[in-house]
Structure formats: structure tokens, C-alpha cells
Amino acid sequence: MASPDSPNASLTPGVTHWREAMSSLRAGVAQREFTPKVGIASGIWGASKKSRSESIHIGLFLTAIAREGSDKRRSFIVGIDLCVLGCAECADDMLEQIAKGVGVSRDQILFSSSHTHAVPMPCIHRAKKDGSELVPEFRELIIKKTIEACIDAASKIADVDITWGYGHCDLAVNRDLPCGSAEVVAFNPDIIADDTVTVGRVSTRDGKIIATIANYACHPTTLAWDNMAISPDYIGMARIIVENETKAPMLFLQGASGELSPRNQYSGDTALADRNGAMLGHAIMSTLKAMQSPGSGLRWNGIVESGALLGEWHEEKVTGSSEVKEFRVDVPVRVKEWKSIEQLREEWAGIDPDALEERINRATRLRIGYESGAEVTHPVWIWQWGEAIFVAQPGEAYSFIQTELRKRNPGRIIFVVNLTNAPGLFYLPIRTAYNAPAYQAWQTLLAPGCIEAVTDYVDKELKKI
Amino acid sequence: MSSTDLPPSEKLFHYPFSASLKAGVAQRNIDPPIGIRAASWGAAKSHISTGLHRDITTTALAVLHGSTPLYLVTVDWGWWQGVKDDLNIRGKVIAGLGIKEDQLQLHLTHTHAGPNTACDVAHLEGGELLAPYHQFAVDEIISACKEAKDGAIAATLTWAYGKCDLAVNRELPCGEVDIVGFNPGVEADDTLTVGRVSDASGKIIATIVNYACHPTTLAWQNTDVSPDFIGAARELVEQKTGAPMLFLQGASGDLGPRDGLVGDHEIADKNGRILGFASLAVLEKMAPSGKAMRFKRRVESGALLGEWEDFKFDSSTFTDAIRLDIDVPLQDLPTFEELAERWKDIDAGARETRLARARKLRTGYVLENQRAKHPVWIWAWGDAIIVGQPGEAYSYFQMELRRRHPDRVIFVLNCTNGPGYVYIPTPDAYTRFRYQSWQTLLEVGALELITDEVSTVIARMPKIKK
Numbered sequence: 001m002a003s004p005d006s007p008n009a010s011l012t013p014g015v016t017h018w019r020e021a022m023s024s025l026r027a028g029v030a031q032r033e034f035t036p037k038v039g040i041a042s043g044i045w046g047a048s049k050k051s052r053s054e055s056i057h058i059g060l061f062l063t064a065i066a067r068e069g070s071d072k073r074r075s076f077i078v079g080i081d082l083c084v085l086g087c088a089e090c091a092d093d094m095l096e097q098i099a100k101g102v103g104v105s106r107d108q109i110l111f112s113s114s115h116t117h118a119v120p121m122p123c124i125h126r127a128k129k130d131g132s133e134l135v136p137e138f139r140e141l142i143i144k145k146t147i148e149a150c151i152d153a154a155s156k157i158a159d160v161d162i163t164w165g166y167g168h169c170d171l172a173v174n175r176d177l178p179c180g181s182a183e184v185v186a187f188n189p190d191i192i193a194d195d196t197v198t199v200g201r202v203s204t205r206d207g208k209i210i211a212t213i214a215n216y217a218c219h220p221t222t223l224a225w226d227n228m229a230i231s232p233d234y235i236g237m238a239r240i241i242v243e244n245e246t247k248a249p250m251l252f253l254q255g256a257s258g259e260l261s262p263r264n265q266y267s268g269d270t271a272l273a274d275r276n277g278a279m280l281g282h283a284i285m286s287t288l289k290a291m292q293s294p295g296s297g298l299r300w301n302g303i304v305e306s307g308a309l310l311g312e313w314h315e316e317k318v319t320g321s322s323e324v325k326e327f328r329v330d331v332p333v334r335v336k337e338w339k340s341i342e343q344l345r346e347e348w349a350g351i352d353p354d355a356l357e358e359r360i361n362r363a364t365r366l367r368i369g370y371e372s373g374a375e376v377t378h379p380v381w382i383w384q385w386g387e388a389i390f391v392a393q394p395g396e397a398y399s400f401i402q403t404e405l406r407k408r409n410p411g412r413i414i415f416v417v418n419l420t421n422a423p424g425l426f427y428l429p430i431r432t433a434y435n436a437p438a439y440q441a442w443q444t445l446l447a448p449g450c451i452e453a454v455t456d457y458v459d460k461e462l463k464k465i
Numbered sequence: 466m467s468s469t470d471l472p473p474s475e476k477l478f479h480y481p482f483s484a485s486l487k488a489g490v491a492q493r494n495i496d497p498p499i500g501i502r503a504a505s506w507g508a509a510k511s512h513i514s515t516g517l518h519r520d521i522t523t524t525a526l527a528v529l530h531g532s533t534p535l536y537l538v539t540v541d542w543g544w545w546q547g548v549k550d551d552l553n554i555r556g557k558v559i560a561g562l563g564i565k566e567d568q569l570q571l572h573l574t575h576t577h578a579g580p581n582t583a584c585d586v587a588h589l590e591g592g593e594l595l596a597p598y599h600q601f602a603v604d605e606i607i608s609a610c611k612e613a614k615d616g617a618i619a620a621t622l623t624w625a626y627g628k629c630d631l632a633v634n635r636e637l638p639c640g641e642v643d644i645v646g647f648n649p650g651v652e653a654d655d656t657l658t659v660g661r662v663s664d665a666s667g668k669i670i671a672t673i674v675n676y677a678c679h680p681t682t683l684a685w686q687n688t689d690v691s692p693d694f695i696g697a698a699r700e701l702v703e704q705k706t707g708a709p710m711l712f713l714q715g716a717s718g719d720l721g722p723r724d725g726l727v728g729d730h731e732i733a734d735k736n737g738r739i740l741g742f743a744s745l746a747v748l749e750k751m752a753p754s755g756k757a758m759r760f761k762r763r764v765e766s767g768a769l770l771g772e773w774e775d776f777k778f779d780s781s782t783f784t785d786a787i788r789l790d791i792d793v794p795l796q797d798l799p800t801f802e803e804l805a806e807r808w809k810d811i812d813a814g815a816r817e818t819r820l821a822r823a824r825k826l827r828t829g830y831v832l833e834n835q836r837a838k839h840p841v842w843i844w845a846w847g848d849a850i851i852v853g854q855p856g857e858a859y860s861y862f863q864m865e866l867r868r869r870h871p872d873r874v875i876f877v878l879n880c881t882n883g884p885g886y887v888y889i890p891t892p893d894a895y896t897r898f899r900y901q902s903w904q905t906l907l908e909v910g911a912l913e914l915i916t917d918e919v920s921t922v923i924a925r926m927p928k929i930k931k
Contacts, residue, residue, distance in 0.1 A: 007810050011639035018649045047766035168628040168655075170750045177760075177771050184763055186771025189479045195628070225766065263479075266764070266772050279749040286742035289735055290630045292724070303644060304726070305815050306508035306685060307822065308900035311637050311646020312726055351765040358767045439768035 008303050013311065019297025021164040021413045022320025023386020026068045027202060028156030029211040031249040032145040034080075035059040036138045036230065041131030042120045044083055046358035048225040051129035053120070057229040057270040058236030060119060062146055063251040065202070065211060066153035067324070067385065074157075075108045075326055075383070076150050077213075077390070079251040080142070081232040082113040084425055086123025087365035091422035094122065094143060101147035102154075107328050110381055110392045111146070112420040115254045118223040118231035118273075127361050160210065161295040161320060162202050164388045164413040167287030169197040171234065171279045172218035175261040176438050183436040185261075193260050194399040196406065197280070198415050199287045200388060202248075203294035209248045214238070214284050215415040217255025217399050218262060222276050226268025234262065237277025242284050250284075253417045258398035258427050258440055295319070321386040325465060330377035331457040336447040338372045362443070369423055370445050378424050378450065380458055384465050388413040391458055392420035396440070397428040401455045408459050428454060479758040479773070480931045481751060482624035482874045484847020485780035487529040488662055489617035490671035491609040492709040494520045495540070495602045497580040497690055502591030505543055505577040506685035507815035513591035514580065516689040518730045519696030521579065523606050524711045526662070526671060527613035528846060530784040534564070534614045535844060537673075537851065538606060539572045539711045541692040542579040544880055545855070547825030551883040553584040554603055561607040566882075567788045570842050570853040571606075573880040575714045578683040578691035578733075620670065621663050621754045621780055624849045624874035626867075627747030629657040631694065631739040632678035635721035636899055643897040645721075653720050654860040656867065657740075658876050659747040660849065662708075663754035669708045674698070674744045675876040677715025677860055678722055682736050686728025694722065697737025702744050710744075713878045716858040718888050718901055755780065757931075781847035781929045790838040791918045794908035795831060822904070830884040831906060839885045839907075839915060843922050848929050849874045852919055853881030857901070858889040858912060865916050870923050889915060 035056055036042075042053035062080035069075075085091035099106045122139045126132065174191035176183045200213035220233030232239070235252050242250045262276045292298065293315055301312040339347070341364055348356050370376060383390040389412055391405060402416035419425075427440035428451040434441040444450070496517055497503075504512035521541040528535050538558075545551040555571045562569070573582070584599065586592040634651035636643045660673035680693030692699070695712045702710045722736045752758065753775060761774040799807070804823055808816045830837050844851040850873050852866065863877035880886075888894075888901035889912045895902040905911075 006812075008644075011642070011644060013637050013639050013646070013648075015649060018647075045766050046768075047764050047770070167630060169746065170627060179763070179771065182769070184769050184771035186760070187479070187758075187773050224770075225764075263758075264773075266770060275749055279746050282742045282746035282749065286629065286739050286746065289739040289742060290723075298647070298723075303639075304508050304685070305811050306506050307815065307818050308507075308904070309642075309644045310508070310684075310726060311639065311644045313647050313723075355765045355767065362767060443768070 006305055008305065008309055011303050013300060016300035017297060019318050020291060021387035022318065023162040023388060024320045024322045025160055025162060025386055026157050027160045028066045028153045028158060029063065029202065029249055030149040030152035030156065031061055031063045032149040033059050033061050034141050034145040036120055036141065037134055039131055040120045040134035040138055041129045042118065042230050043227065044117055044121055045225040046355035050228055052131035053230045054228040057231035057273065060230065060232055062149055063249045064149040064153040065251055066150060066157055068157045069324055074104060074154055076102065076153065077110045077251065078146055078150065079112050079114060079253050081116055081119060081235065083115055083117055083119055083121060084113055084419060085422060086121055087125050088368045088423050088425065090123040090125065091425065094139065095422060097143045098146050101143065102150040107381065110390065110420050112253050112392060112417050114220060114232060114235050114252050115419055116220040116231060116233040116235060118227055118229065118233055125365060127357055159205050160202050161205065162200050162386065163291045163294065164200050165287055165291055166413065167197045167199060167283055168195045169216055169280050169283035170195055171262055171276055172257065172260040173263045174259055175219065176259045176433065176436065178436065183438040185439050187263050194403050196402065197283055197287060198413060199284055201288055201291055205295065207294045209246045211248050212242055212246055212250045212288060213253065214250055215253040215255050215417060216280060217257035217402060218260050219257050221261050221265045222267055222273040223270065224266040229270055231270060231273060233273050234276035234280060237274040238281035238284065241278060241281030245285055246288065253415060254419055256397040256399045256402040256416045256418055258396045258429060260399055323384060323386060325384040328379055328381050329457060329461055330379055331454045333376060333378045333450045333453055334447040335370050335372060335374045335376055335445050338445065366426055366445060378454055379421065380454060381421065382458065382461055388415060389462060389465065390415045390417060392417035394420055394422050394424040395426055395428045397451055398430045400430050400451055404455050405459060405462065409462050477760045480778065481757060482848035483780035484622040484849060485782050486620055486622060486784065486846060487617045488620040488622065489527045489613040490525065490662065490709050491612035491616065492522055492524040493605040493609045495523050495605050496521050497598045498594050500591055501594040501598055502581045502586060502589060503579065503690055504581055507818040509685035511688050514688060514690045518689045518691035518733065521690060521692060523602065523609055524709050525606065525609040525613040526711055527610060527617050529617060530786050533568060535786055536569045536610050537711065538569065538610060539574055539713060541576055541695060542573045542582050543576055544573055544582065545883055545886045546583050546822060548829035548884040550583050554599060555882065557603045558606050561603065562610055567786065567842065570881050572713055572853060572878050574680060574692065574695050574712050575880050576680040576691065576693040576695060578687055578689065578693055580690055618664055622846060623661045623751045623754060625659055625747050625751050626874060627657040627659060627743060628655045629676055629740050629743035630655055631722055631736055632717065632720040633723040634719060635679065636719055643899045645900050647723050654864050656863065657743055657747060658874060659744055661748055661751055667754040669706045671708050672702055672706055672710045672748065673713065674702065674710055675713040675715050675878065676740055677717035677720050677863060679717050679720060681721050682725045682727060682733040684726040684728065691730065691733060693733050694736035694740060697734040698741035698744065701738060701741030705745055706748065713876060714880055716860050716862040716877050716879055718857045718859040718890060720860055783845060783847055783927065783929060785845040785926060787843045787922055789841040789843065789918055789922065791841060791915050793837050793839045793911040793914060795835045795837055795906050796908045798906060826886060826906060837885065837906065840882060841915065841919055842882060843919060845926055849876060850923055851876045851878065853878040855881060855883040855885040856887050856889040859891050861891050861912060862889065862916055866920055866923065869920050873923065
């Protein structure tokens with residue numbers, strides 16, 4: 001510091017303390033592998049000519065973080081290498097069994113699929129395919145390992161500091177490509193994709209990292225119909241890089257990626273999935289490295305007279321917020337006037353028979369519990385964990401929801417998570433996607449305006465926090 | 466769907482920024498001896514090195530412009546205090562290579578923990594080691610340049626932008642003045658510019674990383690020689706690619722690391738990893754060497770999908786090398802007596818440092834009539850433009866050039882060649898009496914003038930056809 005005699009010694013900035021968004025909580029983490037047997041029906045591609053998996057690219061993992069409040073109430077976030085939970089019936093059954101096994105209510109768990117498209121679908125109602133016979137066993141494995149991980153994570157609950165931050169990653173591109181009178185799901189170089197990666201670093205009070213949480217929006221569709229390996233897609237390599245560096249599990253949460261995917265995708269080459277994963281892994285590591293030491297912020301230390309007049313900041317121990325609020329909102333939305341299954345069958349009559357059956361099966365199972373034109377609700381879980389907020393919902397929302405919520409709430413770190421819990425396992429596209437029309441608009445059950453309604457509703461809730 | 470439903474033809478292709486040139490690379494360690502003079506900080510109590518944090522290196526990239534070799538050379542040193550120091554190294558390299566001055570951009574990464582570059586401090590503690598060390602460095606730079614040129618092969622250079630959050634704004638308002646310190650209230654330019662040089666087989670032979678952030682992690686408390694954050698960034702990238710990395714300091718007049726002004730090497734390494742990981746992410750994003758993408762076909766699946774495929778294409782072979790000497794206005798410069806009076810109340814050591822710097826800065830740069838000629842070197846390599854100049858320009862310079870020329874990838878280099886080793890600040894720096902405005906000799910408006918002149922030259926360059 002400058003000598004007290006220096007005329008500049010008393011110079012002080014307006015703000016003398018700075019820190020990142022931080023939380024001080026009680027939490028624990030556990031991870032389990034649940035890779036199924038090779039041979040199980042895997043992948044969800046209508047264009048695929050085979051269904052039986054032939055190898056493992058990288059094992060499948062689920063990561064659970066358990067949080068405990070001062071009232072001893074516990075809640076869990078689980079990130080799992082699954083595409084989706086299957087049909088509404090299968091999803092409901094699985095979530096029910098998991099909640100029961102963990103000993104909490106359904107609303108105390110955010111069960112979130114990473115959305116890899118190179119895994120078996122844990123649904124017993126899909127058309128029977130080669131390898132389907134191993135699916136029931138796989139479902140049981142998921143349930144068992146999830147319960148095990150949640151209980152293990154809860155047993156490790158301790159005081160933790162979490163530092164939150166935004167970073168950038170260029171893996172995702174826009175995937176709504178205008179193609180004459182419609183859109184195809186393909187790289188569109190003309191639209192810039194949201195590049196936000198949201199990261200949390202969970203550390204014990206002595207500064208040891210025990211987990212990272214990464215939220216990024218990009219369809220894990222590197223591997224497609226030519227791939228017969230079971231794989232977490234790009235999440236696998238991203239996780240390997242981060243876990244090797246941090247020596248702690250990484251929980252991946254798929255963001256609002258309805259219209260986002262890797263630029264290089266639809267491949268049978270697992271090396272490409274690794275390249276895409278390395279891009280994300282390195283971006284997460286850069287964000288983690290940019291964070292101050294665990295449980296630390298910066299404090300103005302004073303002026304130093306040198307060749308220039310310098311200002312020193314030093315690290316200081318600080319405690320993040322322990323404020324916790326976890327609730328569910330059911331947002332009113334309207335179901336679109338849909339075409340009957342027979343009409344769809346007629347409309348798609350010319351396409352490849354396997355692709356047709358895949359589409360018909362999906363459409364049929366998706367409609368369970370919904371009626372054409374009806375007023376329904378879409379569930380959203382809003383969890384405030386200290387200075388970060390998780391906004392999770394079951395659908396595949398377009399990135400609009402995350403860019404908009406973050407824009408409207410610039411002071412907050414917001415994790416926006418697709419494919420979490422159930423029901424509502426369909427796209428939430430923006431209005432223009434219905435005009436295009438894009439695949440997402442005819443896949444969804446909801447009418448135009450749904451994502452805007454959900455975004456506005458959630459934004460109002462965030463403002464109350 | 467009929468064939469008329471295919472995407473419009475202009476959307477069928479996606480090309481990376483690239484170049485197809487003859488290029489070679491070579492790297493040398495130029496670690497100085499312990500005990501050498503390393504006086505970058507007025508506040509330091511010791512001005513000699515007591516150790517080495519990480520290797521000090523020089524990396525040379527030789528690229529053929531027609532039959533003329535151009536050398537882009539980076540050195541883990543701080544800055545030149547005056548033209549004599551600059552020419553003591555650069556002049557000898559030019560002579561040793563037998564080239565013209567404009568064939569070389571000799572760039573200093575701007576570490577503030579490097580050995581002294583001055584050639585007139587032999588009488589000071591540790592100064593006696595400088596002359597032999599500088600000669601050693603000159604020999605190694607020449608040797609690296611020769612190796613790079615002799616080993617030049619047909620190479621594909623791929624360019625891309627990314628982002629990195631290492632840098633923060635370092636102009637902190639404290640009452641009526643701004644001091645050099647982390648300012649949480651202003652966002653910093655986070656652009657990271659990366660080049661990948663590959664041989665015909667696609668093997669990476671070099672990477673180029675251009676990022677704007679003062680290497681001031683290590684400060685007066687540190688007595689070890691260090692490349693600062695560049696060391697760990699380079700280690701990470703070189704380990705992954707197996708090829709030398711050239712780091713080029715961007716227009717960082719107003720930018721520095723948030724965690725800095727410390728003596729702890731670990732912090733320098735942490736800062737380096739922020740940059741290193743960000744650079745690796747950009748490298749992973751790049752298309753395979755020499756490949757572009759084109760729309761291949763529609764695929765009926767659960768959804769209607771569209772497949773793209775890679776295809777080989779011929780990158781631009783365009784090169785250009787231009788030197789500008791931009792007529793810039795100078796401030797009404799105070800006499801040295803006036804400067805001594807201005808700084809009479811500060812620590813005597815710090816005052817002498819400032820006065821010595823002021824004297825050397827003017828020599829060879831200041832002309833009559835309050836003017837100077839500020840040199841800028843503009844090289845075009847395919848889609849990329851490399852803009853090097855000796856000053857410490859504010860990030861406005863790079864942001865503005867990139868904004869005006871989105872069809873190019875622009876590398877912007879501070880601390881390159883000379884003379885003109887001065888800050889090039891924005892107008893508000895003058896009104897806020899920032900360090901940069903009283904270090905510089907330039908008048909308000911010089912930054913904008915230089916930016917406009919360089920932009921005009923870039924705009925005149927032929928469009929690269931794909």
C-alpha cells in the first residue's frame with residue numbers, strides 16, 4: 001500500500017468489495033454409473049436401420065446433489081445420461097418409484113435428462129425392436145442407481161460454498177434451417193446461437209471442490225442413425241475433461257436447446273462426439289478457472305505508488321446467501337388443435353416406413369393425458385439455492401426462455417433446464433417456428449404462445465424472489 | 466418435398482476463415498540467468514531476479530509473401546523503453562537475417578516479470594548481465610527465424626474468434642481521478658482470436674493466440690522471471706496440440722486480469738489456464754484443416770433432418786504486407802523539470818523511474834510541430850489481417866476494427882516494433898487524468914485517427930472469394 005504520507009493514499013473507489021454470485025448451503029454429491037448391457041435397443045432415430053447397440057463409447061452416469069435445509073428437509077437435483085424418460089406413463093412410474101425410494105415427494109427431486117440421443121429409451125411401450133427385451137431391466141437399473149446416488153449424496157451432506165458464474169461456449173448452433181416451404185432440423189449458419197454456459201463450483205469449507213454443475217443448451221445429437229454405440233454424446237468427453245481437472249463429479253443439466261445443436265452432428269463417429277465434448281469441457285474449465293477461490297470475494301486494499309498509480313484488491317473470506325426457496329408453478333397453456341393420428345399417418349404416407357412408425361408411436365404416446373384444444377397447465381420448478389436459481393421444466397423449450405429470463409434478470413445466475421420431471425415432454429417453440437413450420441411445432445402439443453406464457457409467468461415469480 | 470424446396474444456394478455452404486500459405490515455425494527458450502536485472506515495477510524493493518517461474522521463450526512464424534519471407538516473432542518480454550533498446554534487439558535481428566525492416570513484426574508479450582530490455586542500465590544491479598543475455602536472445606531469435614523459414618511448408622491456416630473472461634477493465638474511478646485497478650463496473654472486451662497452422666496431412670504445426678490482457682498478475686512482490694499468465698496458457702495449448710503456440714498481446718491498454726498485482730505464481734498459472742482452456746475450446750471448434758461444409762441432403766427420421774458434410778476447398782492464397790506511418794498529434798509536452806515538479810511528492814524511486822521513462826520515450830519518435838509518425842504494420846494472410854503497432858492501444862482499437870470488418874479475422878497486436886512505445890488511450894482517459902494519458906505523448910484523438918487509417922487500408926483489400 002502507499003505510504004500514509006502519499007497525497008494519493010486516501011484515494012478510494014466507490015465500491016470496495018466485489019464478489020461473484022455465491023451460496024452457502026448444506027449439500028452432498030454422489031455419482032453412479034448405470035451403463036446398460038451391450039445389445040440393448042439404443043438410439044431414437046427413425047432413420048436408423050438397426051436398433052441393437054453394439055458397443056459402449058463412454059459409460060452412462062447419473063450425478064445427484066442433495067441439499068438439506070435448516071428444517072432438515074431435503075431436495076435433490078439429478079442429472080442423468082438419458083434422452084427422455086419415455087412416454088408419460090413410463091416417466092410417471094419411474095419418477096414415482098424414485099421419489100418413494102428416496103423417501104421424498106415428487107416435487108423434492110429435479111430429475112433431468114441430458115438428452116443424449118445415443119442411449120436406450122426407458123419406455124416399455126415403444127414398438128418392439130431388436131434389443132427391446134433388455135429395456136425393462138435397464139429401467140430398473142436407472143431407478144435403483146438413482147435412489148442409491150440420492151441416498152449416498154444425502155449421507156455426505158456438509159457445509160459447502162458454491163460459486164456461480166456465466167461463461168461462453170461455441171458448441172451450439174441454430175438448427176432451424178429454412179428449406180422452401182418448411183424447415184429442416186439442420187445447421188443454420190445465418191442465426192447466432194445463445195452461447196451461455198452456466199457453471200456452479202461446489203466446495204467444502206476447506207476449499208476442496210466436491211462437484212461442478214454445468215448448464216448448457218445444445219442437443220446431444222452428434223451421434224445419430226449410423227451410430228450403434230451407447231454414449232452420453234458430447235457430455236461424455238466434457239465430463240471427463242472437467243472431472244479429470246477438478247477430481248470431482250460434474251452434474252450436467254441440458255439447457256433450453258429446442259433449436260440448438262452442434263454444428264457437426266448426425267454422425268456415426270464417436271471421435272466427433274469427443275471433439276464436441278472437448279469444446280464444452282474446455283469452456284467449462286475456463287469458466288471455473290476464472291472464479292475466485294472458494295468462499296472468497298475481493299476487498300479493496302488501497303493504493304500503491306509505482307510507475308503508475310495502482311489499486312490493489314485482495315481476496316477476503318465471504319459467505320454467500322443461504323436463502324432457499326423451492327416451489328412449483330403450473331402455468332396455464334393451451335393445447336393446439338391437433339390432427340388425428342389417422343390424418344398424420346396419411347400426411348406422412350410417403351416417407352420411410354421405419355421413420356413413419358417412429359413418428360406415429362411418438363405422437364400417440366405423447367398425447368396421453370392431453371386433449372386437442374384444451375386448457376392445461378405446464379409444470380415449472382423454480383428453486384432458489386442461495387444466489388442461483390434453477391428454472392426446470394419437462395419440455396424442450398427454445399433458447400428464448402433462457403436468454404429472455406437472463407436478460408430480464410441481469411443480476412441473477414439462472415440455470416434453465418429442459419427435460420426435467422414430467423408431464424409435458426414436448427417442445428416449447430417460439431411463435432415463428434409454427435409459421436415455418438418447424439419439426440418442433442408439429443411435435444409439440446401446445447399452441448403458439450406457450451413459451452412466451454411460460455417465460456412471462458416464471459419471470460414474474462423470479463421478480464418476487 | 467420437391468427439389469425447389471432445397472435451401473437457397475447461398476446457404477448451402479459454410480466456409481471457415483482460412484489461408485493457404487507456405488509457413489514454418491520454430492521456438493527457442495531464452496531463459497535469462499538468475500540475478501539479471503528485472504525492474505518492471507516502481508514499487509518493487511528488489512530489481513534483480515531470484516529465480517525462474519516458467520521458461521521465457523521466443524517463437525517465430527515465417528510466412529512467404531510471394532518469395533519474400535515475413536517473420537512474426539513473439540518474445541516473452543515486457544516493453545521497449547526507447548528506440549535504442551528496440552533497435553539493440555530488432556535491428557540486430559533484421560541485420561542478422563539480412564532482411565528489410567518491414568519483413569519483421571517483433572512482438573513483446575508484455576509480461577511485467579521479464580528481464581529488462583534496456584541497453585543502458587549496465588551500471589545498475591543485475592544490469593551487467595543484460596548485454597550478454599540480449600546477445601544470446603538475438604542469436605536465438607535469428608536462429609528460430611531461420612529455422613522457421615527453412616522449414617516452411619505448404620500449410621493451411623484456419624482462423625476463428627472465441628471468448629475468454631480473463632481480462633477485466635482496469636480503470637478504476639477513485640474520486641476525481643482513475644487509477645490502474647480492477648473496475649467491476651465496466652465490461653471488458655472478451656474476444657479471443659486464434660489461428661491454427663496445419664501441414665498437408667492436417668497435423669498442427671503451430672497455433673496463434675491473440676488476446677488483450679495486461680500480463681500483470683505478478684507484480685512488485687514477485688522477484689522471479691516469468692512469462693506471467695502466458696506461461697501456463699502456452700503449456701496447456703502446447704501439451705494438447707504438440708505444437709508451439711505464439712502468444713500475441715492484444716490492444717490491452719485498459720485491460721488486465723481481475724486477479725493480479727500479486728507475488729504468487731499460482732495466480733499467474735490460474736490466469737493462464739483461463740486463457741489456455743478458452744483457446745483449446747476455440748481450436749476444437751475449428752473445422753478440419755482445409756475443409757468447409759456444404760448441405761448434403763434431407764433425411765427423413767423422427768423429424769425431417771438436414772445433413773451437412775465436410776468437403777475440401779482451396780483456401781485463399783492472398784497475402785499482403787503494408788506499412789503505414791500515421792501522422793499523429795502530440796500533447797503539449799511538459800519539460801522534464803516540470804515533470805519532476807509534478808511528481809515531487811511521490812516516493813523518490815518511483816519518481817526517477819517515471820522521469821527516465823519519459824526521456825527515452827520521446828527520442829526517435831517526437832518530431833517538430835507537436836507531431837509524430839506512428840508506424841503500423843498490416844499483413845494479410847488469406848482471411849486474416851495482422852495489425853501490429855508499437856503502442857499500448859486501448860481495446861477500442863481492436864473492437865472497432867473487428868466491428869467494421871466482420872468478414873475478416875483481425876489480429877491486433879500491441880508492443881510490436883517501434884518507435885511509439887506509448888499508450889494510445891480513449892478521450893475519457895485524458896479527462897480522468899489516468900496513468901495512460903500522462904504516460905503517452907499522444908494527443909486526444911490519436912487512437913481514433915489510427916483506427917480510421919488502418920480501417921481504410923483493410924477496406925481497400927480485395928474481398929476473399931469463396
